[in-house]
Amino acid sequence: xxxxxxxxxxxxxxxxxxxxxxxxxxxxNSKRARYLCRKAxxxxxxYTRGVSDYxxxxxxxxxxxxxxxxxxxxxxxxxxxxxxxxxxxxxxxRKFKATRWLMGHLxxxxxxPWEMVMHWVCDxxxxxxxxxxxxxxxxxxxxxxxxxxxxxxxxTARSTPASGAxxxxxxT
Numbered sequence: 304x305x306x307x308x309x310x311x312x313x314x315x316x317x318x319x320x321x322x323x324x325x326x327x328x329x330x331x332n333s334k335r336a337r338y339l340c341r342k343a344x345x346x347x348x349x350y351t352r353g354v355s356d357y358x359x360x361x362x363x364x365x366x367x368x369x370x371x372x373x374x375x376x377x378x379x380x381x382x383x384x385x386x387x388x389x390x391x392x393x394x395x396x397r398k399f400k401a402t403r404w405l406m407g408h409l410x411x412x413x414x415x416p417w418e419m420v421m422h423w424v425c426d427x428x429x430x431x432x433x434x435x436x437x438x439x440x441x442x443x444x445x446x447x448x449x450x451x452x453x454x455x456x457x458x459t460a461r462s463t464p465a466s467g468a469x470x471x472x473x474x475t
Contacts, residue, residue: 356390374432376401384428
C-alpha cells in the first residue's frame with residue numbers, strides 16, 4: 304500500500320480539512336513549521352480542531368437532569384462556586400465566568416461591564432441552565448437577594464436559628 308495514499312491514513316482527510324487554504328503547508332506538525340507558515344502567509348494559523356466554543360462549552364455541562372433541572376458545570380469551579388471557561392481569540396486566551404460567557408454567546412455579543420448574570424430560579428452558582436439565568440444589573444441582583452432572604456448585612460433582617468425570632472443585624 305502506498306503511504307501517500309489517503310486511504311492508508313484515516314486521519315488524512317481531517318488534516319487536509321483543518322489546513323484549509325494552506326493545504327501544502329505542514330504548520331501543525333511542529334512549532335518551527337507554524338512559525339515558517341505564519342511568516343510566509345502573514346497570518347497566525349488556528350490550532351483548534353474544528354470544535355466550536357459552544358460545543359466545547361456544552362461538553363463540560365451535566366444536562367442529565369432534564370431541561371428544567373440545574374445543568375451543573377463540571378469543569379473548573381472558582382472559590383466562589385462559579386464555573387470558569389477559557390476561550391482563545393486571536394491567539395490570546397481569555398477567561399470568562401461560565402454563565403457570563405453562555406449568556407453573551409446566546410445574545411450574540413459580549414455582556415456590557417455593568418450587566419451581570421443572575422440565577423433567578425435556582426440560586427445555584429455552578430448551574431448554567433439558560434432557563435435559570437437572566438441578565439440584569441447590580442441593583443436588580445441586590446433586590447433579588449433581599450427578596451429571597453439571602454442578604455446578611457446591617458440593612459436586612461434575619462432570623463436567628465435558635466429562637467426563630469427576627470432580629471436586626473448589628474452594625475459594625
